Amino acid sequence: MPQRYFVAPAIVSEAGGDRRVLLAGDEARHLVGVMRARVGDEVTLFDGSGSEFAARIVKLGKQAVELEVIAREEISRELALPLTLGVALPKGDRQKWLVEKATELGVTRLVPLVTERGVAQPVEAALDRLRRSVIEASKQCGRNRLLEIGQPQTLAEFAATAPPDALRLIAHPGGADVRTRTTGDELWAAVGPEGGFTDDEVAVAEHAGWQRVSLGRAILRVETAALALAAWWAMR
């Protein structure tokens, strides 16, 4: 995979050619300072819209790099069937890992869950850090659509948002083995905090039509449970 650079806002090039884009901030500094790019060099850009762009550097500045788009290609590395994951985020590094791995494994949307026993309160600055992790992981793994980090919700809110015909699963002790659940064109899954969802939280989701599932015999950490569900969905 060649070096990929993320550019925002989206490139609205209709036909390639002549369209100019500006790369700024860390992306520009990396290109100039680390990669020692020069005018005329070609790089790969993506903007989260699903396309990849071949672009040529036309001007190097200290704060920004100007490029012209020379080709656009639609390359999908998305899951065949979408996955929306609600997670009571763990703290610190584990949170960052979870988002990196969720991006690699193709999770479509990740919604931080605000739960009774949860520890990490997802404030806007934290969500921005996670979005930055999504971009970094996407550069590396080749995804051209960004995993979307949603606004925090309670499990009741998250459960009520899911389309009724999606497969809707809560990872919770006492549920059926997840391997018995194999229908649905779309998965919505919820993973609770270290201490688990409360009975009340689970009851509300079950009332909304969600099913409890068990992920095996070991006690998985939050991020492990979330990634195991994502891998199961991606590879089943």
Next chain:
Amino acid sequence: MPQRYFVAPAIVSEAGGDRRVLLAGDEARHLVGVMRARVGDEVTLFDGSGSEFAARIVKLGKQAVELEVIAREEISRELALPLTLGVALPKGDRQKWLVEKATELGVTRLVPLVTERGVAQPVEAALDRLRRSVIEASKQCGRNRLLEIGQPQTLAEFAATAPPDALRLIAHPGGADVRTRTTGDELWAAVGPEGGFTDDEVAVAEHAGWQRVSLGRAILRVETAALALAAWWAMR
């Protein structure tokens, strides 16, 4: 899950009762210094043999805690079908994280692969650190058998060790979709370094009867590929 403590060597109690064990080092310091344990308190011990033990503290020292075993119970949180994972280990935190998650997901044995493009050379001190990570993760996830960290091997050596009737898979571009591979009572899987296995390495394994598989459309990091394979095997 109550606080669990790892004790070595194995407890050879035949019938519970009267059998004394010593907890030393970090485990003892945690019990005394952090948990403020007292004589008479009951804790859970495991020794990697597959059993859990209820034990009562009979004597507190600065460097060691003496306990008597009062009950022994066989509790398996192992995979139904064993998984041996050969991995060209990534560096630093990613290596530690891989071993923690492999433990949680039930991997039976992990063999560090020495590959042409690999970065981390697994010396004995590093293997010991990984074994320590296995114990920490086992305390938390409830496994009573330890994931075994094997001696480093080349892919050729690893491939030759696998029983011919096991499902034997190499994660490598151009392989068949892993979802088409669903037979076998045991999985042996190999994951290469960031730059991939070389064609020569793959050819030797294929000659030994291994099959290439692809894990989807994105470029997964080493640890992500390994964990996705483990989750796939555990939950399929």
